[in-house]
Amino acid sequence: MMLKKNKKGEKLISLYWFLVLTIIAGGIMIMVNVFYGAPYDIREMEASLLAEHVINCISPDGKMNSLLISPIGTRIEEFRDHFSDRCNLNFAGHQEWEAVEYYVQAKLYIRGEKNPFMNLTYGNQNWVPQCKEDKQLKGMPVCFEKKYYSYDSGKKVYQIEILTAVGKIKDNVK
Amino acid sequence: MLNKNKKAQVADSVTWIVATIVIIVLLVLFIFGASMLGSTRVVKGEFRESLLSKSYADKTDLFLVKSLITYYQLDEAGKKYLGKELKILDDKNYFEVNYTIKNQEFAGRLV
Numbered sequence: 001m002m003l004k005k006n007k008k009g010e011k012l013i014s015l016y017w018f019l020v021l022t023i024i025a026g027g028i029m030i031m032v033n034v035f036y037g038a039p040y041d042i043r044e045m046e047a048s049l050l051a052e053h054v055i056n057c058i059s060p061d062g063k064m065n066s067l068l069i070s071p072i073g074t075r076i077e078e079f080r081d082h083f084s085d086r087c088n089l090n091f092a093g094h095q096e097w098e099a100v101e102y103y104v105q106a107k108l109y110i111r112g113e114k115n116p117f118m119n120l121t122y123g124n125q126n127w128v129p130q131c132k133e134d135k136q137l138k139g140m141p142v143c144f145e146k147k148y149y150s151y152d153s154g155k156k157v158y159q160i161e162i163l164t165a166v167g168k169i170k171d172n173v174k
Numbered sequence: 175m176l177n178k179n180k181k182a183q184v185a186d187s188v189t190w191i192v193a194t195i196v197i198i199v200l201l202v203l204f205i206f207g208a209s210m211l212g213s214t215r216v217v218k219g220e221f222r223e224s225l226l227s228k229s230y231a232d233k234t235d236l237f238l239v240k241s242l243i244t245y246y247q248l249d250e251a252g253k254k255y256l257g258k259e260l261k262i263l264d265d266k267n268y269f270e271v272n273y274t275i276k277n278q279e280f281a282g283r284l285v
Binding site: 016020023024027030031032034035036037038039040041042044045052055056059061062063111146147148149150151155157159173174 | 190194197198201204205208209211212213215216217218236237238239240241243244245247248249252255256259260268
C-alpha cells in the first residue's frame with residue numbers, strides 16, 4: 001500500500017520536472033528570439049554615408065563640382081533642378097505607395113555671407129522638424145548635420161552645410 | 175503518523191510551487207532583459223580594430239579632408255580665414271580625427 005503511494009508520487013514529480021524543463025526551454029527560446037529578432041539600428045551610419053555621398057558629388061576632390069559652379073563663379077541652376085539625377089540619389093521605397101524615408105539638404109554659403117548662395121534639397125521634408133528637436137525619441141528619424149569648406153576655380157571659399165535624415169523606423173527600431 | 179506524513183507532503187508541495195514561481199519570475203526577468211538588450215543594437219560604424227585591416231581601422235573624416243584640401247589651395251589671406259574657422263571647430267571637438275595630426279599629414283604630403 002505504502003509502496004504504491006510512493007510510485008504515484010514519483011510519477012507526479014517526474015511530470016513536474018518535465019513541466020519545469022519545458023518552461024525553462026521555452027523561456028530560453030523566447031529570450032533568444034527576442035534578442036536576435038530585434039533589428040540592428042544602422043540609421044546613424046546610413047545618414048552619415050548619405051552625407052558623404054552628397055559631399056563627394058558637390059565637391060569631388062575638394063573642389064566645387066563644375067556642373068554646380070561655373071568657372072566664372074556663377075551658380076548653375078540646372079544642377080539644383082536635377083540635384084537627384086546629378087548626384088545619383090534615388091529614395092524610392094520598396095513599394096510605390098511607401099513614404100520616402102530619406103531627406104538630404106545642402107546649403108552653400110559664400111565666405112562672409114549670411115544668406116545661402118544655393119540650397120539643394122531632395123527627399124521627404126517632413127523629417128526636418130523632428131531633426132531640430134533636442135530630445136531624440138524612438139519613433140524619430142536619425143539626422144546627421146555637418147559642415148565643411150570647399151573652393152571653386154576662382155579660389156572662392158564656400159561653406160557647405162549638409163543635413164541628412166533617415167526615417168526607416170519600422171526597419172530599424174523595435 | 176498519517177498526520178505527520180500529510181504535513182510533510184503539504185510542505186513538499188509548497189516548496190515545489192514556490193520554486194516554480196521563482197523559476198517563472200526569473201525567466202520573465204531574463205526575457206525582459208533580453209528584450210531591453212535587443213533594443214540597444216545600434217551600428218555606428220565603429221568596429222573592433224582586430225577585426226579590420228589597418229587601412230580600414232584608420233579613422234578619417236571626409237569633411238575635414240575636403241576642408242583641408244581647400245585650405246591648401248588658398249592664398250595666405252584665405253588660409254588665415256579658413257585656418258581660424260577650422261581651429262574653432264576643432265576646439266568644439268567637431269572632427270572625428272585629430273585636426274592637428276591630419277593637418278600635419280596634409281602639409282607633409284604637399285612639401
